[in-house]
Amino acid sequence: MGLRAGLIGCGGLGKVHTEALQQLDGMKMVAFGDIIGEKAEEFAAKYGGEYGTTDTQHIIEDPRIDAIYICTQHDSHADLCIRSLDAGKHVMVEKPLALTVEECLAVGEAVKRSEAILMTAFKMRYYELIQKAKELIPEPLLVVMQMMDNRWPDEIWANDPIKGGGNVLSQGCHSCDILRYVAGSNPIEVYAGGGNYYQKTGVVDNLAAVFRFENSSVGNWIQGDSNSPPLTSKFYLEAFAEGKSVTLSDRLCTLTYSENGKEPQVFKGTETGFVEENRAFIEAIKTETPPPIDHIDGLYATLMVLQAFESLESGRPEPIASLVEA
Ligand SMILES: NC(=O)c1ccc[n+]([C@@H]2O[C@H](COP(=O)([O-])OP(=O)(O)OC[C@H]3O[C@@H](n4cnc5c(N)ncnc54)[C@H](O)[C@@H]3O)[C@@H](O)[C@H]2O)c1
Known part of the structure; x- marks a missing residue:
């Protein structure tokens, strides 16, 4: 049954x-x-x-x-x-x-x-081209994740500080999860700038941050709702390794791979994810195996955002992995 x-x-x-x-x-x-x-x-x-x-x-x-x-x-x-x-x-x-x-x-x-x-x-972990990016550059030095939306209305629940937490928290946990996933490592610390520029509810609405990861890679995170730029689209990711890079534009549905001395290669994908994550959930229950994305992943993504907020207040880098370990 x-x-x-x-x-x-x-x-x-x-x-x-x-x-x-x-x-x-x-x-x-x-x-x-x-x-x-x-x-x-x-x-x-x-x-x-x-x-x-x-x-x-x-x-x-x-x-x-x-x-x-x-x-x-x-x-x-x-x-x-x-x-x-x-x-x-x-x-x-x-x-x-x-x-x-x-x-x-x-x-x-x-x-x-x-x-x-x-x-x-x-769900973004299941995007075909996120998987492709990891395959092409399994050990990046630098990862850039940008998610810039058009302005969210003040009155929606996601902008309520209690119910939603604002764009940077609400959608930013997707960005942070992808940064950590593509970097292939846990973040040691984050240093952030930005804050509440215009949302009347007082939530953080635009932010830029740098994460240092345990494997020595660095992640750059840009998140907000001041405008969705047509050139990059709302979702944009780059990963660099020595002599090569991937750029994901077009809502992460176009991947351009560049390798020194070779013609760039372009791959097309789709915004898959919901069906795949549900398939993985069913599989984990049936096989009595751990789910591919668990509460630790959820904790890291939330903590990456919250410690970035902490850094906005303190003006200093704030720890992440040591808090999870503690
Ligand atoms: N993965 C994604 O890409 C993605 C996209 C959008 C939203 N989300 C997430 O999905 C969740 C829901 O967002 P949504 O856009 O569907 O919101 P929504 O407002 O459309 O739906 C939320 C529903 O929950 C009900 N509800 C609220 N509190 C409840 C409670 N305590 N008990 C029972 N029902 C309750 C509301 O009446 C409403 O019908 C959020 O966590 C949001 O961040 C994820």
Whole structure:
């Protein structure tokens, strides 16, 4: 019999994960929860679910459910992860894992005392050309990750300091995860500049930072919502090694590979990821193996952003890996 999942948070990403599961064998979304009852019922009706409810604890404790998808605003992620793991449910949690280091660590404790697995949803790791970049330059010296969006409205929840944390935190954890993934190493420290320039909620809206990694590589991170530049596109990545480089533009869907003395090569890819991360989650549950992206990855991504914020305040480099080890 296939695995049965429950969704908490029937919004944009809840829809994406439910529809990704419909394209895969092995797991079906059967229960739908949301603080807004109509949304839960609408999803249950649309996707052939068994029920929709505002009582999320009912889904978490439902013995006929194997896994919980957490697709709510960021301030509820940690609590929902912990309650689900303590009820023995596998968890797929949308990024960021949580908004504070304490919350990330509390989720880590719940993972340790549970036999269930937790996967943090970082779909960009599955982009074809991110994989290609790692294959072409497995040991980069320098990595540049830029994610610049058009201005986010002040009133959306993602710009709320409590519910969302702002563009730099909300989307920046994707960028930081990719920087660490492509660098192939954990970050020792970060030095950042930037801050709150215009969002009325006071969140950090634009930032540039440098990470030093344990393998001696360096990562440069640019994140914000002052404008999405047409030349690079919203997502842009470069990695350099001696005598070669990769440049990913066009939302990471065009990769240009350059090697000294050779004609540049161009590769095309697509924005894959949601189906692939769900396939990997199902596989990990079925084979009882660790998920490919876990709570430690979630912790690192959140910490990379939060310590960059710390550096904005202190004016100094701030540690990362030593905090995780401690
Ligand atoms: N991976 C990606 O590329 C990507 C893209 C966009 C958003 N996200 C993430 O997905 C998550 C959800 O974002 P979204 O855009 O779908 O938001 P959304 O506002 O469309 O949906 C969130 C839903 O959660 C419900 N909700 C909020 N708190 C709840 C609670 N405590 N219990 C039950 N339901 C609750 C809301 O009523 C809403 O229906 C966030 O973590 C966000 O950062 C990821």
